[in-house]
Amino acid sequence: MSKLPKSFFLNENVLEVSEQLLGKVLCTKIDGILTSGMIVETEAYNGISDKASHAFGNRRTKRTEIMFGEGGFSYVYLCYGIYSLFNVVTNLKEIPHAVLIRAIEPIDGIEKMLERRGKSKLETNLTSGPGILSQALGINFREHNGLDLQKDEIWIESRGVEISKNEILRSSRVGVDYAEEDAKLPWRFRIQNNKWTSKAK
DNA sequence: CATAGGATCGCCT
């Protein structure tokens, strides 16, 4: 019901934001249709010192520029030529932190999400991964990068669900083997025993 | 169930 305020995203601790996002609801309203799901899995990308981050080493390019802006905006990029991956930019201006949303539990607009995914039946493969959840919500890197999450196309709201610390499972991030010593950092957060989390190990 | 390979394209060197 209540959209998360800008201040939520200005938190200077991206690990904290990653945890706090669990249980919140990611919503899109595209072509007048509301689709949404509860965030059940996230990953933190900790700026210029994080070898897994696109902004590592203060790499500032056309693509990464949005991360160097103020928190509370979307960072959506194309992965493997096919999938759009949705991140929330966090922290103050000039500090390129971001949280990757890795999985959601469908709530609103399930019919529309099924249609976008080319599915007929509600199963976990509707939204249990960063590429497919974007597809379900209608998010793509061309139209939805750099959007202000205070506006009405993409936003995140709280619907009163509280996830306690002992329900949160921490592990290493997925698909970042190239990040050397940073590959093992426990910066992936999941709600324990939630079947809508991604299948990745 | 496990593993392997393909799809597909913008980004960065």
Add this chain to the structure above:
DNA sequence: GGCGATCCTATGT
């Protein structure tokens, strides 16, 4: 020119 913060399908056990 090489490769990736992924997912799906096919094949074998």
